[in-house]
Amino acid sequence: MKKYFCLVLAFVAIMQPGNAQHLKLWYDRPATEWVEALPIGNGRLGAMVFGGVSDDRIQFNEETLWSGGPRDYNRKGAYKYLDSIRGLLFAGKQQEAENLAGREFLGLKSAEGDRNAWATQIKSILQQKNNPAAAIYNDRSWKTIHVPNYDGWEKEGLGELDGAVWFRTSFELPADWKGKTLELDLNKIAEQDITFVNGIKVGAQNNGEARIYKVPASVVKAGKNSIAILVLNVAGKGGILGYKDAGKAIGIYPVGKPDAKLPLNGRWKYWIQSENVPPVGEYQARYQPFGDIHFHFDVDTALVTQYRRTLNLKDAALTTSYKSGGTTFTRTYIASVPDQVIAVNFQADKAGAINFETALSSPHRNFILKKIDPQTVALHIQVKDGALFGESYVRVATRKGSIDIKDNRIIVKGADEATVWITAATNYRNYKDVSGQPAALCKAALQKIGKKSFTSVLNDHIKEYRQYFNTLSVDFFNPSQVQNASAALPTDRRLAQFSRSGDPEFVALYLQYGRYLLISSSRPGTYPANLQGIWNDLLSPPWGSKYTTNINAEMNYWPAELLGLSPLHSAFFKMTQEVAASGRETAKEYYHAPGWVLHHNTDLWRGTAPINASDHGIWVTGGAWFCEHLWERYLFTKDERFLRDTAYPIMKDAALFFNSFLVKDPVSGYLISTPSNSPEQGGLVAGPTMDHQIIRALFKNTIEASKILKRDGAFRKELEDKYSRIAPNKIGRYGQLQEWMQDVDDTTNKHRHVSHLWGVYPGNEINWETTPDLMKAARQSLIYRGDAATGWSLGWKINLWARFKDGNHTYKLIQMLLSPAGRGAGSYPNLFDAHPPFQIDGNFGGAAGIGEMLVQSHTGFIDILPALPDALPGGRINGIHARGGLVLDLQWENMQLTALVIKAIADGSVTLRYNGVVLPFAFKKGESYKVSPGFKTVEAL
Incomplete structure (x- = not known):
């Protein structure tokens, strides 16, 4: 027994996390772009840290700062058109169905102002004798801006401007162009323009098309010619965008001779005529940035040495360190849950060396700064045309030295140490209530901090964070590799060479980074991670940084149960409860049905109606x-109380909706889902495969939950009856799994969505054990769809190939996901997922997919190393979870399992499987077990 106990201790020892290098992202230079900055977060507050030497920027967010406000998203009585839409689809009249649905079946937009009246008022300036379009207009007092920028004038110093802006420049007419008609190539402008050459209008558009305007020979003259452009933009990025390919210039040239183009890229004069744009109607709200704090230092950057910027995943602490003038400076940044602050600590190895000045600002225009006390400055912001406002308090505490506030800038001189506490809050209380008092919340947080030392706050932060992070450790290695040289490289350079370096440790780091990001953006009691987690620097972020529910919001939580972060799933369940409540009204108004429904997007205000198109x-x-996430939580934890009190009531109400919604297909006689679509392609249809897979899973899970809880027997029988009548999966003429009822799949289609494979992953009805023919067809579909994809789609495909048990193909896609993002998918220098642009779902999908290579438990078996790639011949993972209530610690060498210990968190029985060998065993909650060498027996420890 003593010998056996020693073996167990030895196994536990080797399962501990690897050395600190494995758990760090680090860089040898400051960030210059947002996707180079490093993220910290406590679920509610998030920040991106740039780590500059002379100017250190921290861009921060608060999870409840969104546009919009409480309102009704539902079009009343939309259900009156439901039968007509279905009838058109059944008759094969898709376009007519989409037209009718577009008019009568979409949700309501927020209040919209009169754009035409505003544009008319703006254009009235052209009636003035000497207006900005005139050739000789005096623009000497105007400021200058670089033109063009494909990311909009926001990236050229105009903040998040919406309005009317004039641009002016000039060009010298080449002598041999005299008497020729010219073409002015501006390409894209956002969104409306009126363009003049020498005061004569040459073009105007209000669309997303390229601008190439004819300039008659009579308009131009020898010598200097003026170009004036009035741009009207009421939402989103604005300005003269030019070409996405920055190497392609805007310019002017003789008709038909673009090779002779005279480039117009460069500094243009500009003048903001108006910022007071009418409100823009939106189907749903946008997640908003909060503010920025800059720390300015009097440092000669040319003399700085030993620079290092490091994110330590083990402690959720970020540091910037460097040496200047013989002194070593260190900054430490954290986002604390216990104290609800972002904290920045400044230290040096020389007394009195800490000197800096703060500058607090926000992309929200007309923000207000105010001195609160001799150590504190407050930032007040108001979301444009929205119900929400926010307060951020920034307080500085020092050891020795002085603190002064001048023009709302905090100035620290001669300190031995300084700590900056950053708080932020909004007036949001819930999706129906905006009566909160953010200033009081900020004051309360600072009062709680009191005179606490940074060390005390840091220790409390680490203790709280590690209760989640330390539930799993992982290490991958290649025994034939004496030393992994890549591990010594800065993370951006390591990323650049990963696909050709054989760097298994980087895969383990990526998995743990995904866990870090989920912990940082989704603590219990907060709201769930959105499309960008809680990190966003734009007032008009991509796709509103909302919750896209046709995969992206769900993908964010794929790692939660598998990778030991089950408590973090609660944030997602909180949103589920809220959309279930608001979705009841949508079910009633759109489908005249009981229960609740959610379409393909939601936001902070829990809109559930159809949007966009x-x-x-x-x-x-x-x-x-x-x-499905509610049920998965139960399967992994066997928490019957959660099933009874939280999961089942929501699942039952969702099943009630589909019990009413499903309709008989007049051709096949099956029950089908319509109107709907296969995201996000193919248009409005009757009977997409994905819908049927998800509805079957809902019915099956609700039936099983009903049996476990011994309730709702009559309703259970209804579901059992309808379950068997839902249109089944079908194999098409190319051997593929059909995406629709009709066999119309295009084998050349490379769309990012692979929706009809939901039944493989994250569902489980298609698998090698019970439906091998469908599994082969699904794999064929994925082969046709191809490997190349957006970042989040790569995350999905990684999980699918793991379920197909093809480890090497899975690893190939991991290499694609972990490649530098350029114009295509991959990862940014800070390892954020690139759609592109940034979406965090790929990080979470990729992390989950790495776990799926090691353990799968969706078919009734616990499969050990089911998709292990050749590139990961050795490794260990401690704390990976399996359905049934099990936590596994496993180790392998030379592609062979060498150790497996299992802890039970519930009572039950399962069948283990490894390399074709099956091993049934029963277990008791709280007990641990060891699988013998050769995978022959399971022994209690």
Whole structure:
């Protein structure tokens, strides 16, 4: 027994996390772009840290700062058009169905102002004799801006401007162009323009098309010619965008001779005529940035040495260090849950060396700064045309030295140490209530801090964080590799060479980084991670940084149960409860049905109605997919109280909706889902495969939950009856799994969504054990779809190839995900997922997919190393979870399992499987077990 106990201790020892290098992202230079900055977060507050030497920027967010406000998203009585839309689809009249649905079946936008009246008022300036379009207009007092910028004038110093802006420049007419008609190539302008040459209008557009305007020979003259452009933009990025390819210039040239183009890239004069734009109607709200704090230092950057910027995943602490003038400076940044602050600590190895000045600002225009006391400055912001406002308090505490506030800038001189406490809050209380008092919340947080030392706050932060992070450790290695040289490289350079370096440790780091990001953006009691987690620097972020529920919001939580972060799933369940409540009204108004429904997007205000356009916005199974997460939580934990009190009531109400919604297909006689679509392609249809897979899963899970809880027997029988009548999966003429009822799949289609493979992953009805023919067809579909994809799609495909048990193909896609993002998918220098642009779902999908290579438990078996790639011949993972209530610690060498210990968190029985060998065993909650060498027996420890 003593010998056996020693073996167990030895196994536990080797399962501990690897050395600190494995758990760090580090860089040898400051960030210059947002996607080079490093993220910290406590679920509610998030920040991106740039780590500059003379100017250190921290861009920060608060999870409840969104545009919009409480309102009704639902079009009343939309259900009156449901039968007509279905009838048109059944008759093969898709376009007519989409037109009708677009008019009568989409949700309501927020209040919209009169754009035409505003534009008319702006254009009235052209009636003035000497207006900005005139050739001789005096623009000497105007400021200058670089033109063009494909990311909009926001990236050229105009903040998040919406309005009317004039641009002016000039060009010298080449002598041999005299008498020739010219073409002015501006390409894209956002969004409306009126363009003049020498005061004569040469073009105007109000669309997303390229601008190439004819300039008559009579308009131009020898010598200097003026160009004036009035740009009107009421939302999103604005300005003269030019070409996405920055190497392609805007310019002017003789008709038909673009090779002779005279480039117009460079400094243009500009003048903001108006910033007071009318409100823009939106289907749903946008997640908003909060503010920025800059720390300015009097440092000669040319003399700085030993620079290092490091994110330590083990402690959720970020440091910037460097040496200047013989002194070593260190800054430490954290986002604390216990104290609800972002904290920045400044230290040096020389007394009195800490000197800096703060500058607090926000992209929200007309923000207000105010001195609160001799150590504190407050930032007040108001979301444009929205219900929400926010307060941020910034307080500085020092050891020795002085603190002064001048023009709302905090100035620290001669300190031995300084700590900056950053708080932020909004007036949001819940999706129906905006009566909060953010200033009081900020004051309370600072009062709680009191005179606490940074060390005390740091220790409390680390203790709270590690209760989540330390539930899993992982290490991958190649025994034939004596030393991994890549581990010594800065993370951006390590990323650049990963695909050709054989760097298994980087895969382990990526998995742990995904866990870090989920912990940082989704603590219990907060709201769930959105499309960008809690990190965003734009007032008009991509896709509103909302919750896209046709995969992206769900993908964010794929790692939660598998990778030991089950408590973090609660943030997602909180949103599920809220959309279930608001979705009842949508079910009633759109489908005249009981229960609740969620379409393909939601936001902070819990909109559940269809949005955007009828060809992709009318998709009904978002709520049913959310319910899959509730059931998965039960399967992994066997927590019957959670099932009874939280999961089942929501699942039952979702099933009630689909019990009413499903309709008989007049051709096949099956029950089908319509109107809907297969995200986000193919348009509005009757009977997309994905819907049927998700609805079957919902019915099956609800039936099983009903049996476990011994309730709702009559309703259970209804579901059992309808379950068997839902249109089944079908194999098409190319050997593929059909995406629709009709066999119309295009084998050349490379669309990012692979929706009809939901039944493989994250579902489980298609698998090698019970449906091998469908599994082969699904694999064929994925082969046709190809490997190349957006970042989040790569995350999905990684999980799919793991379920197909093809480890080497899975690893190939991991290499694609972990490649530098350029114009395509991959990862940014800070390892954020690139759609592109940034979406965090790929990080979470990729982390989950790495776990799926090691343990799978969706078919009734616990499969050990089911998709291990050749590139990961050795490794260990401690704390990976399996359905049934099990936590596994496993180790392998030379592609062979060498140790397996299992801890039970519930009572039950399962069948283990490894290399074709099956091993049934029963277990008791709280007990641990060891699998013998050769995978022959399971022994209690």
